[in-house]
Amino acid sequence: MIHPILLLTLASGVVYAAQDPCAVATASTWVSSKVAHACELNVPFNKTRSLAVMDSVIKSLQYYSLETWFLNSPNPLIPHHVNVRALLQGIQSTTATTGYKTDWDFNITDAYNKEADGHTLYVALCTEAFSWNLPFSIATLAQSPHDTTAFPTFLVNYDFPNAGRDGLEEYYESIGVHVRQFDGARILEIDGVDASTHLVDLATESSIFNGLVGSYETVNPRYVRLMSRYSADTVSGLFTQEVGRFGQRAFYPGADSVTVKLQLAHGGPQTVTIPWAATFAGSGSDTPSFIAETCLPPASDEAARKRRLDRRFVVSDMNERRKAVIASDDQESVRKAASQHNVVANGSNPVQPTLKSFGHFVTLDIYQLEEHPKVGVVYFEQFEPQDTTGANDYFNGISDTLFSGLTALKAAGVEHILIDNSGNRGGFIAAGAIALWSLWPNDLFPGFPAVFRESDLIRRQSDEAASTMNQNSEYFYGFYRDLNYVLLQNNSQFMDPAVPQVVNGVQDTFSHQFLDDFGANSSAVTNFTEPPFEGKDYVMVANSVCASTCSVFSSYLFQKHGVRSAVFGGTPNSQVSQFDGGVKGSEVTDYDSILFELETAGLQDDPEAPQPLPVEVSFTMNFRNAIPYIDKQDGILEYVFEQDTKKYQFTFDQFNRPQKIWEFVAEEFWGQN
Numbered sequence: 001m002i003h004p005i006l007l008l009t010l011a012s013g014v015v016y017a018a019q020d021p022c023a024v025a026t027a028s029t030w031v032s033s034k035v036a037h038a039c040e041l042n043v044p045f046n047k048t049r050s051l052a053v054m055d056s057v058i059k060s061l062q063y064y065s066l067e068t069w070f071l072n073s074p075n076p077l078i079p080h081h082v083n084v085r086a087l088l089q090g091i092q093s094t095t096a097t098t099g100y101k102t103d104w105d106f107n108i109t110d111a112y113n114k115e116a117d118g119h120t121l122y123v124a125l126c127t128e129a130f131s132w133n134l135p136f137s138i139a140t141l142a143q144s145p146h147d148t149t150a151f152p153t154f155l156v157n158y159d160f161p162n163a164g165r166d167g168l169e170e171y172y173e174s175i176g177v178h179v180r181q182f183d184g185a186r187i188l189e190i191d192g193v194d195a196s197t198h199l200v201d202l203a204t205e206s207s208i209f210n211g212l213v214g215s216y217e218t219v220n221p222r223y224v225r226l227m228s229r230y231s232a233d234t235v236s237g238l239f240t241q242e243v244g245r246f247g248q249r250a251f252y253p254g255a256d257s258v259t260v261k262l263q264l265a266h267g268g269p270q271t272v273t274i275p276w277a278a279t280f281a282g283s284g285s286d287t288p289s290f291i292a293e294t295c296l297p298p299a300s301d302e303a304a305r306k307r308r309l310d311r312r313f314v315v316s317d318m319n320e321r322r323k324a325v326i327a328s329d330d331q332e333s334v335r336k337a338a339s340q341h342n343v344v345a346n347g348s349n350p351v352q353p354t355l356k357s358f359g360h361f362v363t364l365d366i367y368q369l370e371e372h373p374k375v376g377v378v379y380f381e382q383f384e385p386q387d388t389t390g391a392n393d394y395f396n397g398i399s400d401t402l403f404s405g406l407t408a409l410k411a412a413g414v415e416h417i418l419i420d421n422s423g424n425r426g427g428f429i430a431a432g433a434i435a436l437w438s439l440w441p442n443d444l445f446p447g448f449p450a451v452f453r454e455s456d457l458i459r460r461q462s463d464e465a466a467s468t469m470n471q472n473s474e475y476f477y478g479f480y481r482d483l484n485y486v487l488l489q490n491n492s493q494f495m496d497p498a499v500p501q502v503v504n505g506v507q508d509t510f511s512h513q514f515l516d517d518f519g520a521n522s523s524a525v526t527n528f529t530e531p532p533f534e535g536k537d538y539v540m541v542a543n544s545v546c547a548s549t550c551s552v553f554s555s556y557l558f559q560k561h562g563v564r565s566a567v568f569g570g571t572p573n574s575q576v577s578q579f580d581g582g583v584k585g586s587e588v589t590d591y592d593s594i595l596f597e598l599e600t601a602g603l604q605d606d607p608e609a610p611q612p613l614p615v616e617v618s619f620t621m622n623f624r625n626a627i628p629y630i631d632k633q634d635g636i637l638e639y640v641f642e643q644d645t646k647k648y649q650f651t652f653d654q655f656n657r658p659q660k661i662w663e664f665v666a667e668e669f670w671g672q673n
Contacts, residue, residue: 139153576643
């Protein structure tokens with residue numbers, strides 16, 4: 001039967017027809033997706049501006065370290081074949097000839113989404129001005145963690161802690177959409193397709209037109225990103241239940257409603273159609289102000305340059321600024337607003353552990369289990385603060401908390417440690433290094449060798465950085481050590497001469513391999529002089545969403561110290577998972593940082609230099625590649641598939657309760673103790 005859920009009528013569109021679409025879309029907290037998307041479509045295509053965008057975006061590819069690697073994957077377990085230059089040149093050709101109907105149709109983002117490396121993303125803020133929402137999320141759940149199959153489950157998400165959905169239920173109730181009665185129902189079909197098949201296809205496509213942002217190179221972690229899962233709000237410091245990209249997206253979902261066929265606990269199958277809702281996350285109150293305040297950068301060149309400077313991290317030097325991180329699912333304004341509302345309807349937070357804490361610092365929690373008191377937990381939510389904590393304070397806090405927490409756990413009789421990286425978005429490379437050196441202070445250096453991609457322009461930048469000793473440049477040799485961990489002394493050990501390589505039949509050049517400099521030994525970052533636990537005493541708990549710095553951290557644990565893993569979730573019938581989800585390119589950079597470096601080197605007017613973009617964007621790319629300790633035949637860490645030790649499915653009792661997961665994993669790996 002068709003459940004009588006009401007959709008917005010065409011009559012509503014008639015009322016709005018004579019009004020400015022953006023004025024209508026921004027007048028209320030929640031509006032229909034049709035109303036919101038009409039605002040996006042009201043921004044006209046500008047050929048001159050778009051051609052300037054394409055010229056600089058293509059020139060920026062010289063900084064993209066993975067371009068030639070992604071032409072053809074060397075690892076069959078990680079199929080990834082994308083020619084991003086050809087995709088962008090195709091958009092450039094259309095821009096120069098027929099053009100596009102609207103600015104929204106001028107879609108560079110979709111080309112970059114196909115990279116799906118987690119670092120590389122171009123988002124014109126015009127296309128990310130709304131948060132698109134459903135009143136339900138999905139979790140793929142099994143009766144037992146050991147089951148080989150699991151089924152998509154309907155979860156009403158109004159009450160998720162810290163989810164920032166104030167007023168959403170009232171909006172849906174006002175249009176006659178009632179979903180609480182379906183909470184916990186099994187989803188049989190989505191838009192007429194078997195639910196599991198539809199979700200796998202959605203994760204595989206990773207397209208802006210299906211509402212996804214490209215992240216990670218394998219299907220499993222993209223599938224998990226669609227799902228609701230436990231996480232932590234790094235602004236409020238509280239645990240939370242992620243809505244998941246099926247129930248909340250940063251891009252127009254490509255359709256204005258979702259039809260699901262449900263199997264209720266009692267009764268036969270029921271089919272319901274639920275419309276998407278949107279809330280404005282940009283600036284402006286009508287189309288002209290929306291374009292001026294959200295779509296375009298500041299009018300003056302000096303104001304734009306000041307904005308680029310303001311966006312850069314203010315810490316002691318470039319060595320600490322380096323980051324490997326991906327964007328969170330929510331736009332920043334939505335996430336920060338959500339953190340102010342931290343109590344669910346019944347006044348409790350089912351996600352928050354009730355365990356004794358042995359330390360908390362911004363994005364790090366340390367516990368001792370109740371049922372397995374010889375097992376402790378170290379939960380790294382990510383490696384970057386989202387609050388006002390300064391970088392150096394953050395680094396010191398991570399080091400101090402790990403030392404005091406692990407020391408106290410050992411004194412309390414703990415013999416084993418679970419490291420939970422589930423949902424970790426990465427962060428400062430220094431923070432990951434501090435964590436690794438705290439666990440293994442005797443290692444020469446906690447991380448992987450790396451290389452930068454080179455071009456004639458990049459070599460000129462490195463020469464200029466060397467001659468001026470420019471500590472605002474990534475290309476200053478003084479920040480790096482050789483593979484014996486001896487500080488580089490000159491540019492000839494680093495960038496010049498370049499190292500020629502042929503990757504997928506393309507002649508390319510890279511720097512010499514180097515290691516990051518975090519001090520002559522571990523005493524600079526930790527009070528540990530001996531490892532607090534052995535490799536066999538650790539198990540990683542993961543859900544495949546462990547990005548960037550987190551992934552390098554996890555890969556190092558696996559490759560150098562044999563740390564085992566317990567991976568939860570993934571596609572319903574998958575038997576194996578990659579516990580760290582890939583995204584191991586070593587470092588991300590943003591477009592403003594590239595422009596800043598060119599300016600400081602006096603190369604901003606070089607013919608090969610990308611220029612300030614005439615639109616407001618969030619534009620990042622993978623900046624350098626990590627070199628693995630194992631499987632070197634694959635060349636870069638990005639293509640090393642670290643398989644899980646044990647694979648599990650989430651259950652109804654576990655998917656939103658990390659404490660339940662931790663007790664289960666302790667039992668699985670160490671039994672009763």
